[in-house]
Amino acid sequence: MTAVVPAVPPEFTAPLRASREPRRRRLGRDVARSGTASRTEEFPLAENESVTSILDGLEEPAALRHLPESRLQAVADAVRAEMIDAVSVTGGHLGSGLGVVELTVALHHVFDTPDDRIIWDVGHQAYPHKILTGRRDRIRTLRQGGGLSGFTKRSESVYDPFGAAHSSTSISAGLGMAVARDLDVAEAKAAGREAPKRRNVVAVIGDGSMSAGMAYEAMNNAGALHSRLIVILNDNDMSIAPPVGAMSAYFARLASGGTYRSLRETAKQLGQLLPKALYQRAAAAEEYARSLVVGGGTMFEEMGFHYVGPAPAVAAPDAARAGAPCAAVQAQGESFTVCTVDLRRQRVRLFWLGADGLPYASLGSLAARQGAGLSFAMNAGMYDKGQAPVGLYVEDGREMKPVSTANGPGNFHLKPNGVFYVKGERAGVLDTARYLKAKVKPDFATQSGPMLVIDGQIHPKISADGPSQKIRNGVGTRDDGRTAVFAISERPVTFGAFARLFRDDLGCRNALFLDGSVSSLYAPNLGRSDLSRPLGPMVGAVAR
Structure with a gap:
């Protein structure tokens, strides 16, 4: 479970502070003050393209997900202009919608709605959501007889999984959906059927709604049930009325500095070298120390949530990037970080040698050379002392090391081992024999071992809970062939x-072990860049 705290820039709320002149006359100035006009140089419109014409053809979020990140801010600007114009005609909740424009665009770009569920607390801030989910042509019927509801409404759209028009109910609704999802998966597995897709459930709640007891009752239950649920706390001071009380002041004090996060990751890696009992005591001490440094920011974690934030006010591309691809996951009684990549939106590729012909050798070096386009990276297969891959390695269609079918000691040779490969917008994991038989011509491929999961079955030589315990990382793919899932244990x-993490919790029928002990992760959205011994091949995601 994750709680994220984004803030919204003050200029997005500018129309609320404008003078009470006629709405139609004020529209152009409101749009400019909210940021649209000032951004046209950075996100130029095409010739003959109006501010809102970019929305033409974006009737459903699936179309939005195919846009490059560079166009998302233009979409947000157009949504803001469309909403202001509509509310100038119909009346309604303007400020609450203005406070979530970038967030709404980012959520529909990152999550696979409507399969993934987005629940808007109260629902009065859902005007941007309605514009992006097939209701733009009716947005000027808001709150009119026979028109669109001023709140989310289940009978109105499949994209509205919950309707309330009352505050503080979103977390409990989301928890119910998450538990139902988990029961469906468990029932399918018990009956020997293919498990349904493990959809995400996201509850978006404002700082005003978080002051109600119902929200905390839901969080308390969520922490006890351990169902995967994402809660976004939109702390932007944009309640219907000014938020008051101790909780509002508490949110205002929350802080999370990048320097502290970097130091925490370094200390955690050093702590992993300690015996398990000492590591657990060190982790508990870190939580206590963080509560002193952050000023009490671990309340959410005390309730069973993994807290990430606060995220600063960001533009739409940054908001989308902050939501993907890596997140904390609690499963199998352990803590993991999981990075999920949709290959239709991001390109998964391998890295070994730089332009100078030398190995990158570290995640920090790779990140420095790749720049902001690298959304995550981790080590990607076993290697020898010179950082050369032990088995197959293909980069940009060129085979730089051949497939190894040799026998030998160590995890790599625990047969069947396997290959993770990428070809265009598709990825797969196959055991080595099947990979050779399939005669795959990949763009990228790396060989490692052992296989963790083979056609839904755990590797026959992996015991349920053997004595070997190490930091581990691996990769699996979903049946659609377009989703790659990377995981590292904390x-x-x-x-x-x-192995069970990939099969039972991440929905991967085939998964491959990449390495242990040296396992490392670069995840800028989590403020993380692990240190390690020199690495060989690495895998990462970059923008298409």
């Missing part, structure tokens, strides 16, 4: 627990 885990 502390030493068994092979059995790691």
Whole structure:
């Protein structure tokens, strides 16, 4: 479970502070003050393209997900202009919608709605959501007889999974959906059927709504049930009335500095070298120390949530990037970081040698050379002392090391081992024999071992919970062939627990072990860049 705290720039709320002159006359100035006109140089409109014409053809979020990140701010600006114009005609909740424009664009760009559920607390801030989910042509019927509801409404759209028009109900609704999802998966597995897609459930709640007891009751239950649920706390001071009380002041004090996060990751890596009992005590001490440094910012984690934030006010591309691809996951009684990549929106590729012909050798070096386009990276297969891959390695269609079918000691040779490969917008994991038989011509491929999951079955030589415990990382793919899932454990885990993570919790029928002990992650949205011994091949995601 994750709680994210984004803030919204003051200029997005400018129309609320404008003078009470006629709405139609004020529209152009409101749009400019909210940021649209000032951004046209950075996100130029095409010839003959109006501010809102970019929305033509974006009737459903699926179309939005195919846009490059560079166009998302233009979409947000157009949504803001469309909403202001509509509300100038119909009346309604303007400020609450203005406070979530970038967030709304980012959510529909990152999550696979309507399969993934987005629940808007109260629902009065959902005007941008309605514009992007097939209701733009009716947006000027808001709050009119026979027109669109001023709130989310289940009978109105499949994109509205919950309707309330009352505050503080979103977390409990989301928890119910998350539990139902988990029961469906468990029932399918018990009956020997293919498990349904494990959809995400996201609850978006404002700082005003978070002051109600119902929200905390839901968080308390969520922490006890351990169902995967994402809660976004939109702390932007944009309640219907000014938020008051101790909780509002508490949110205002929350802080999370990048320097502290970097130091925390370094200390955590050093702590992983300690015996398990000492590591656990060190982790508990870190939580206590963080509460002193951050000023009490671990309340959410005390309730069972993994807290990420606060995220500063950001433009739409940055908001989308902050939501993907890496997040904390609690599963199998352990903590993991999981990075999920949709290959239709991001390109997964391998890295070994730089332009100078030398190995990148570290995540920091790779990140410095790739720049902001690298959304995550981790080590990608076993290597020898010179950082050369032990088995197959293909980069940009060129085979730089051949497939290894040799026998030998160590995890790599625990047969069947396997290959993770990428070809265009598709990715797969196959055991080595099947990979050779399929005669795949990949753009990128790396060989490692052992396989963790093979056609939904745990590797036959992996015991349920053996004695070996190490920090581990691996990769799996979903049946659609377009989703690659990378995971790293936060502390030493068994092979059995790691394999079950991919099969039972991440929905991967095929998964491959990449390495242990040296396992490392670069995840800028989490403020993380792990240190390690020199690395060989690495895998990462970059913008298409």
